[in-house]
Amino acid sequence: MGIEFSGVSKTYPDGTEAVAEFSCSVPSHRTLALVGTSGSGKTTLMRMVNRMIDPTTGTVLIDGSDVRDLDKVALRRSIGYVPQAGGLLPHRKVIDNVTTVPVLCGTPKAQARADALELLAKVGLDPSLAKRYPGQLSGGQQQRVAVARALAADPNILLMDEPFGAVDPIVRRDLQDQLLALQSELGKTIVLVTHDIDEAFRLGDQVIILRTGGIIAQSGSPQEIVAAPANDFVRDFIGADRAERTLRTVDLDGRQVVVDGDDRPVGVLS
Amino acid sequence: MTWFELNQDLVWDLLGRHARLAIPAVLISVVIAIVLGRIAWRWPRVGSVVLGISSLLYSVPALPLLIVIPVILSVPLRSETNLVIALSVYGTALLAGTAADAFRSVDIRVREAAEAMGHSPTGIFWRVDLPLSLPVLLSGIRVVAVSTVSLVTIGALVGISSLGSLLTDGFQRNIREEVAIGVVGTMLLAMALDLLIVALGAVLTPWQQRTKAGATT
Numbered sequence A: 001m002g003i004e005f006s007g008v009s010k011t012y013p014d015g016t017e018a019v020a021e022f023s024c025s026v027p028s029h030r031t032l033a034l035v036g037t038s039g040s041g042k043t044t045l046m047r048m049v050n051r052m053i054d055p056t057t058g059t060v061l062i063d064g065s066d067v068r069d070l071d072k073v074a075l076r077r078s079i080g081y082v083p084q085a086g087g088l089l090p091h092r093k094v095i096d097n098v099t100t101v102p103v104l105c106g107t108p109k110a111q112a113r114a115d116a117l118e119l120l121a122k123v124g125l126d127p128s129l130a131k132r133y134p135g136q137l138s139g140g141q142q143q144r145v146a147v148a149r150a151l152a153a154d155p156n157i158l159l160m161d162e163p164f165g166a167v168d169p170i171v172r173r174d175l176q177d178q179l180l181a182l183q184s185e186l187g188k189t190i191v192l193v194t195h196d197i198d199e200a201f202r203l204g205d206q207v208i209i210l211r212t213g214g215i216i217a218q219s220g221s222p223q224e225i226v227a228a229p230a231n232d233f234v235r236d237f238i239g240a241d242r243a244e245r246t247l248r249t250v251d252l253d254g255r256q257v258v259v260d261g262d263d264r265p266v267g268v269l270s
Numbered sequence B: 001m002t003w004f005e006l007n008q009d010l011v012w013d014l015l016g017r018h019a020r021l022a023i024p025a026v027l028i029s030v031v032i033a034i035v036l037g038r039i040a041w042r043w044p045r046v047g048s049v050v051l052g053i054s055s056l057l058y059s060v061p062a063l064p065l066l067i068v069i070p071v072i073l074s075v076p077l078r079s080e081t082n083l084v085i086a087l088s089v090y091g092t093a094l095l096a097g098t099a100a101d102a103f104r105s106v107d108i109r110v111r112e113a114a115e116a117m118g119h120s121p122t123g124i125f126w127r128v129d130l131p132l133s134l135p136v137l138l139s140g141i142r143v144v145a146v147s148t149v150s151l152v153t154i155g156a157l158v159g160i161s162s163l164g165s166l167l168t169d170g171f172q173r174n175i176r177e178e179v180a181i182g183v184v185g186t187m188l189l190a191m192a193l194d195l196l197i198v199a200l201g202a203v204l205t206p207w208q209q210r211t212k213a214g215a216t217t
Helices: A042-049 A072-077 A094-098 A100-104 A109-122 A127-131 A139-151 A169-186 A197-203 A222-227 A232-237 B008-042 B044-058 B062-073 B080-104 B108-117 B121-158 B164-173 B176-204 B206-213
Strands: A003-011 A017-026 A031-035 A057-062 A079-082 A157-161 A189-194 A206-211 A215-220 A248-252 A255-259 A265-268
Touching: A003 A042, A017 A042, A017 A057, A017 A215, A031 A042, A031 A197, A042 A057, A042 A157, A042 A189, A072 A079, A072 B108, A079 A139, A079 B108, A094 A100, A094 A109, A094 A127, A094 A139, A100 A109, A100 B108, A109 A127, A109 A139, A139 A157, A139 A169, A169 A197, A189 A197, A197 A206, A197 A222, A206 A222, A206 A232, A215 A222, A215 A232, B008 B044, B008 B080, B008 B121, B008 B164, B008 B176, B044 B080, B062 B080, B062 B121, B080 B121, B108 B121, B121 B164, B121 B176, B164 B176, B176 B206
Parallel strands: A031 A189, A031 A206, A079 A157, A157 A189
Antiparallel strands: A003 A017, A003 A057, A206 A215, A248 A255, A255 A265
16 A cells, blocks of 8 residues: 555746646555755655645545545654655754654653664664753764654654755765665655765665656666666666666676776676 | 952842843743744744844843833833743844754654654654754754853843842942942852753763764774
């Protein structure tokens, strides 16, 4: 079942069309990566799932029911949300950030705290950090806390709003690996918003490349998109013509070495 | 024998009265200013009118205000209530704008994330906006506290007892020491209240102290 966008549009009062007639479905336990530049409507689309934004026309369905029929607050508590950098509550300790939603939902505090400590370990954080404030952590650690916080109430759906956009490339890679490992264990239905095509390809089972105004430039698995970019916009966006995307193999002492368009080695064929 | 040694009991009594006039007025100002500031933050157009009126009220001279309030609200002229109301008007006028700024100082990313996690609008106010606006709010409350303590002395002119009574009495009877004690006492009370608010602020905003002290990598 999962999430289904059915002909959704969003037009703001000033006439700006953020999203136009967008339809797509995300099967359960799968990751949809919405990727595009700013103004492509990717965040708007994601926010329609937890009703931070209501579409002007069309409907968003979760497991077949229209989100508009659900209570906003209850709906949001049932969906995990990983904000961009800086979205933790700065005045609450790490542990209290993680227990936010369970406590709002009425889980006894002691129980919520015990669960939170386990979750912190799961996202690769030392439990000794639990008593710190977010401002005392590095950017990468903060986003790990954000992931733990989103998972705390064990939601079926996870919304991720450029979660790793503000950390340096090495930490980002780490966080992405961690998320992939968690996802293979937990199997959430994820909607990920990113402007980084490599992140979309790494994390998404399905990738939708959006152009300005929420128009789908191409939708498909990462392999499908790389193999056959639908048009020049996609070709340009994924850098299909960049040297590092055009790989070939050369034979070197009996091993198949993969090199890119500039003849730089990227690896060997196993 | 100095005047102070002979009149210690009077001074302590007046100091107590002074505090009992100033503190309720500050508390009332804080509550009303937060409400007005919230309105001004939420609806900027209504807010600019509200804040405009409140700063206009601040410009009303104190003596006429002490005479107008009894007429409008039919409280006795020489009652402590009259003075507390007048001080609350000034305190609110002074603080409402700062309260609006305090709400504007809350990081929009934090508020939006809190909303997306499922905080109700009331929950956002109590658990996110109010605590995070405290640092700015407290700086405004300090100004109001000090200004209120010094304004209390005006009450002595219409016969509401406080350390201000030492000023009026001392001037009339030409006792310099009495005037000096009235001035210094008022200043010390203002400083004590200010220190109390600073200490309270440190207790209420532990994340600020810790983040400043702790190294962030």
